Each structure stands twice: as C-alpha cells, then as structure tokens.
Amino acid sequence: MKELPHPAETVSPDATSKPSLGVLLTLVRSELVRAIEAELASQGLDLSFTQYLILKKAQQLGPLSATELARAVELDGGAMTRQLDHLERKGYLRRSPHAQDRRALRIELTDAGSRMWQDTALACGNRVMVAAQRSLKPIEQTQLCNYLERVLHALRDKN
C-alpha cells in the first residue's frame, strides 16, 4: 500500500509514463477517423468515417442486406438504419426489396455512389492509410494487424 517513489520502471503492467494500450487504441483510431474525414472533406465529400466504411463494404461486397452490411462494419442495426437514411438522402445508395426475404432489404450503390467511390473516396482512404503506415515497413504493417487480430481473439475467446 506504500507507494514507493520508484522511478518509472517496466515492472508493473500499468507503466507510469507512456499512454497505455487502451488510450493508444483510442488515440490512433480517432486520429485515423479524423484524417480520413479531413481527406474526404478536402475533396468536397461530406462523409463520416462510418459512412465511408459502409460505402466501402457496399462496393466491395455488392448488393446485400442491411444486417449483413451492419455486421461487415460492426455497427449496431439501429445505427445502420439511420446511416442508410443519410446515404440514401445523399443519393449514394438505394434500398430495394429483397427478392427472397420480404423482411429484408437489398442495399446497393447508385451509379452516382459508385462513381463517387471509384473517382474520389477510395483514393482518399488509401492515401490516409498509406500515410498512417508510412513509418512502418511492410512486414511491420502486417504484424500490426496480426497482433491486433490476436488481441481481439484473446478478448473474445475468454477461456
């Protein structure tokens, strides 16, 4: 209980000086979000990071239901509904009835959305990702994702 005023050593799991992994994750993520939104804005696009991810997945995976899309970007279903409202109002995507399942929707990019993505948004995202990882060697970039995936699994399979 006595707090010995020892100099910051690498002894206890809560290192005293540097940002902890938790803070670090928050910081990197929020900077990445900010950077991508800024890059999109610089190209005249008013898209949030979430909307960027939705369009990215919609483009990658082709027509799919709202739930599939929600899972693909790890977003709550309710939040997805509202984001689809926004993106539909902006004219980037379309909700059509699902052919087999009358509960579900078929979400797909409009021509305008597809063009916007190919012409501008895709490159914005890539520029930022390249810039963000510019000080990491290719192997290190792979390792970073690999480590994060392993941490994710460790947190999920909590046995």
Place this chain on the structure above:
Amino acid sequence: MKELPHPAETVSPDATSKPSLGVLLTLVRSELVRAIEAELASQGLDLSFTQYLILKKAQQLGPLSATELARAVELDGGAMTRQLDHLERKGYLRRSPHAQDRRALRIELTDAGSRMWQDTALACGNRVMVAAQRSLKPIEQTQLCNYLERVLHALRDKN
C-alpha cells in the same frame, strides 16, 4: 484505375476480406472497453472505461487540474467536467480549489477512491490487459505499442 476482378490478393491497400486496420482498431478498442467494464462490474464496481482511466491517471499522477487530467486521458474538457461530477458523486474523488490558480481545480482521490483503486480496480484492469495480450510474446507486446505510437505520430505530423 480499372478494377480488374482479381482474386483477393495482398496487392491493393484495401484488402477485400480481412477487417481493415480502421475496423480492427475499433473492434479491439471496444472489446477491451467491454472487458474492463465487465471485470469491474464483476467486482461490484460501477465504473465506465473512461472513469477507470480518469481514476488511474489521478492515482498515478497525484493531485492535478481538470485540464491536465483531461489531457492525460485525451478527453474533451466538457466531458471531463461531467465525468468528474459522476466520480465525485460516487465519492471517489474530490474537487478542491487550486492553490495558485483560482480558475483551476485540484482533483484528487478521496481515501475511499484510493482504497477502491488499490484494492480492486487496479487489479481488474491488469487482469484484462494480461488476458488481452496473453497470446503475444513480451517482445510482441512492446512492438504492438511501438507500432501504434509510430502510426499515431505519422497521422499527427502530417508532413
């Protein structure tokens, strides 16, 4: 710019299958937050991840102003005010007038807060962090933080 329908290879910055770095960061962070809050709850503590971080820093750094604390956990000033309200109401910390600066506050843990932290919360956080990184070798844990820091710098110093 022509999108050749090549099979998912590791060529373009937007890999088609695996979660992108952006999504991965979101996932790992939110799982970590959830895990720490669950661990705290299992010990009868009703603390959000943000509150956990605030108490951690308050304990680590000793009495300090709200702004310093906000910077330490990278939280907006307004949000900090409200979290301090909560934590004060729970009896974990105290706002006193700052000796030198009458605009500022001196935030410090109460005895109850300090005891709760040492006896319970600290260990909760450590258990989760150890579990989260259990599949990473010590060197890899260091590398992970190192990579994240380098990405953070790359995003901030956007030259």
Place this chain on the structure above:
DNA sequence: GCGATGTATTTGCCTTGACAAATATCTTTT
C-alpha cells in the same frame, strides 16, 4: 496599472452509437 489576450471550468447543443421494444416476415416444430 490596464487593456488585450489566453486559459480553466462549466453548460448547452448536436451527433452518434448501443440497447430495447415494436412490427413484419420467415422457419421450425408439432
């Protein structure tokens, strides 16, 4: 000393996402 400027805290407003309830529509069981 005093005004201009900067900083600390608080509060209001807004957006976002999680969670839960409601509704419509499958799907499985019996």
Place this chain on the structure above:
DNA sequence: AAAAGATATTTGTCAAGGCAAATACATCGC
C-alpha cells in the same frame, strides 16, 4: 398448417463525447 421461435428493419430512449459560448481568472505588453 398453426403455433412457437428466430430474424430484419425501424424507432424511441439514453449516455457520451465534441464543439462552441459564457464566465471567471491570469498574464503579457505597453
């Protein structure tokens, strides 16, 4: 095929954080 259970979407509610304005105080330059 009717009941029971699961799933898709939508909507309401809530808590949280970012931003901006307000207030109080400090500090710098003249």
